[in-house]
Amino acid sequence: MKILQLVKTSIGARWALEQMKELVDAGFEVHVAMPIGGAHTQTYIDYGIFVHDIKYNLKRPFKSIKRLREIVDLVEPDIIHSHFYNTTLIMRLGLRKYKIPRVFQLPGPSHLYYPFVKWLEIAIAQEKYDYWIGACKFSQQSYIDYGINEDRVFLSYYQGEPVKDIVYKDEKKIRKEFNLPDTAILIGMISYMYPPKKYLGQKRGIKGHEDFIEAIAIASKHNPNIYGVCVGGAWNNAYEYEKKVMNYAEKITKNVIFCGSRNNVPEIYPELFCAVQPSHQENLGGAGQAFRYACPIIATETGGLPDIVIDGVTGYLVPVKNPQKLAEAILKAVKNPQKTYEMMLNGRQHYMQLKENNKGSLIKIYQNILTK
Numbered sequence: 119m120k121i122l123q124l125v126k127t128s129i130g131a132r133w134a135l136e137q138m139k140e141l142v143d144a145g146f147e148v149h150v151a152m153p154i155g156g157a158h159t160q161t162y163i164d165y166g167i168f169v170h171d172i173k174y175n176l177k178r179p180f181k182s183i184k185r186l187r188e189i190v191d192l193v194e195p196d197i198i199h200s201h202f203y204n205t206t207l208i209m210r211l212g213l214r215k216y217k218i219p220r221v222f223q224l225p226g227p228s229h230l231y232y233p234f235v236k237w238l239e240i241a242i243a244q245e246k247y248d249y250w251i252g253a254c255k256f257s258q259q260s261y262i263d264y265g266i267n268e269d270r271v272f273l274s275y276y277q278g279e280p281v282k283d284i285v286y287k288d289e290k291k292i293r294k295e296f297n298l299p300d301t302a303i304l305i306g307m308i309s310y311m312y313p314p315k316k317y318l319g320q321k322r323g324i325k326g327h328e329d330f331i332e333a334i335a336i337a338s339k340h341n342p343n344i345y346g347v348c349v350g351g352a353w354n355n356a357y358e359y360e361k362k363v364m365n366y367a368e369k370i371t372k373n374v375i376f377c378g379s380r381n382n383v384p385e386i387y388p389e390l391f392c393a394v395q396p397s398h399q400e401n402l403g404g405a406g407q408a409f410r411y412a413c414p415i416i417a418t419e420t421g422g423l424p425d426i427v428i429d430g431v432t433g434y435l436v437p438v439k440n441p442q443k444l445a446e447a448i449l450k451a452v453k454n455p456q457k458t459y460e461m462m463l464n465g466r467q468h469y470m471q472l473k474e475n476n477k478g479s480l481i482k483i484y485q486n487i488l489t490k
Contacts, residue, residue, distance in 0.1 A: 119484065120147045122195035124186075124205040126174050128156030133225065133276040134201045135162060137480065140277060142166050144481060149193050151186065168193075174204050183212030190216060197221065197484055203229050203239065210242045219487045223251035225276065227421045228399045230260045232318055240264065249487055251480075254401050254422020272486075274479040275402065275425075275472060292347060292389050296375045301343050305334065305448055306390040306413075308349040308383060308404050309397075313359035322439075326396030326418065327363045332441035333396070335371035337448045344373060344452065349386060351379035387411035392451050392458060395423060398438055402426055405433070409469040414462040416447045426472060432465030 121141060125134050134150075135158055141148050142165060149168040162169050170189045174182050186208060190198070198213070198220045200206040206222040213220065222239075229235045240261075251272045252258030261271045293302055307330045314320035322328045327348065334346035346367075352360035367374040380386065387393070392414035395404045400421040408415040409426065415433040417423040429435040434447040451458045 119197070119488075120193065120195045121149065121484070122190065122193050122198045123148065123150045124174075124198065124200040124202070124209055125150055125152040126202045126205050128152050128154055128159045128162070131201065131225070132158065135165075136277050138162070138167055139165055140477075141480070144478075146481075149189075149195065151189050174202075174208050176204050176207060179208060179211060182208050186212050190218070196488060199223065201225055203235075206239065207242065210244070210248065214244065216247075218247065219249065219490075220247055221249045221251055221483075221487070223274065223276075224253055224257045224401070226399065226401045227252075227254065227257045227260065228324065230257065231399055235318075236260075236264070240266070245270075251483060254425050256421050256424075257401070269490075272479075272483045274483060275476045277473060277476065290389060292375075292377070292386060295377075298345060298375075299343075302345050303341070303343045303391045303452055304345055304347050304389055305337075306347045306349060306386065306393045307396065308386070308393060308407065309395075310350045310353035310379075311356060311360050311363060312353050313356045320398075322398070323359065323363070324398045324400075326398055326439070328366060329396045329439060329441045329444060330394055331363070331367045331370065331374050333394070333444035333448060334374050336441060336445035337452075338371060338373040340445075340449055341452060342373070344448065346371075346374040347377060347386075347390065348374065349377045349380055349383065383407075384411055387413045391455075392416060392448075392462075394444065394448070395427075396436075396444055397421070397423070406469055409462075409466045412462060412466055414451065414458045415465060416444065416451060418444075426465065426469050428465075428468070431461060432468050433461055 125131050138148050151170045151172045153173050154171045172185045198218055200209050200222050209220055249270050250261050251274050253276050258271055258273045262268055309325045312323050312325055314323050338344045364376055390413055393408040395417040397403055397418055400423055402422045405415050405417050405423055405427050415427055417427040418438045419435045420438050427433040427435055436443040436447050
C-alpha cells in the first residue's frame with residue numbers, strides 16, 4: 119500500500135509523524151506533502167518517509183492545488199490522508215477528478231463547533247471518495263449526528279509518543295529558577311498560547327490560559343501555597359497575545375509564573391502536583407501527555423478529553439470556561455493528595471490500555487476503505 123499524508127507544518131504535529139512511523143514499521147510506503155524546513159523535516163526523512171514540499175494557502179489556493187496535483191501524479195498513492203482543515207479543503211477542491219479514496223482525520227474538533235465552517239468542509243466532500251476519522255469519540259459522533267453514513271466515519275486515536283517508566287528526580291528546578299518556597303504546590307498548564315480567532319467569535323484563547331489564571335487566583339486565596347506554572351510560549355509568533363496573557367495574570371495574582379517554551383517538559387512534570395487542561399475545544403490534548411509522565415490531571419469536559427479523563431476515577435472534569443469550578447477541583451485535589459495520586463494511576467493505566475487497543479486501527483480503516 120502506498121499512502122500520501124497531508125500535513126500543514128513541519129514544526130509541530132508530532133502526533134502525525136508518530137502515526138506515520140507506525141505505518142512505515144508495518145511495511146507501507148509513506149509519503150508526506152508538507153512545507154519543508156521545519157524542525158521535524160529531517161526526522162521524517164531519517165525514518166524513511168518520502169517528503170514533498172508544498173505550502174497550503176487557502177487565500178491563494180490555485181498554486182497549492184497545482185502543487186498537490188503534481189505530487190499525487192508523481193506518487194500515485196492508493197489512499198490520501200489529510201490531517202488539517204486547510205489541507206483537507208485543498209485536497210477536496212483540487213482532487214475531485216482523481217478516483218482515489220481520501221481521508222480527513224481530525225487532530226482537534228475545533229471547526230465542528232462552528233456551523234458554517236463545518237458545513238463547508240462537509241459540503242465539498244464526495245460521497246464515493248471522502249471519509250472521516252475522528253481522533254476522539256466526540257468528533258466521530260459529530261459527523262454521524264450530522265447525517266454522514268456510519269460506514270464513512272471511523273475512530274482512531276493519535277498514538278503520540280510511547281509511554282515510558284518515569285524516573286523521579288526531586289531536583290526542584292522550577293522552584294529554584296523562580297525562587298519559590300519548598301512548600302509551593304505547583305499546578306501546571308503545559309500548552310502553547312493560541313490567540314483567539316475573532317472572526318469565529320472567540321474572546322479568549324481556546325487553550326484556556328485566562329481561565330487557568332483566574333482559577334489560580336481563586337485557589338491561591340484559599341491556599342497561598344498554590345502556584346500556577348504556565349509552560350509554553352506564543353504559538354506561530356503570537357507574541358502580542360502572550361504579552362496580553364502575562365499582563366492579565368500580573369493584574370489579578372502573584373501566584374502564576376510563566377516559563378515560556380521549554381524543551382525539557384518531561385523533567386518538569388515530576389515537579390508538578392497536577393496538570394490542568396482548561397481547553398475550550400480539544401482532542402485528547404495535554405491530558406494524554408500528563409498520563410505519559412505520571413502526572414495527575416484536571417480537564418474541561420469538552421471534545422475528546424472525557425475519553426481519557428473520567429471524573430473522579432482518572433482525574434477531575436470541570437465545565438468549560440468556568441474558572442470557579444476549576445479552582446474548586448484544584449483545591450479538592452490538593453486537600454486529598456492520596457486520592458489524586460490513585461486517580462493518576464487509574465488514568466495512566468486507562469490511557470495505556472486505550473493506546474494498546476488502538477494499535478493497528480488505522481491500517482484496518484485503510485483496508486476497509488480500499489475494499490469498498
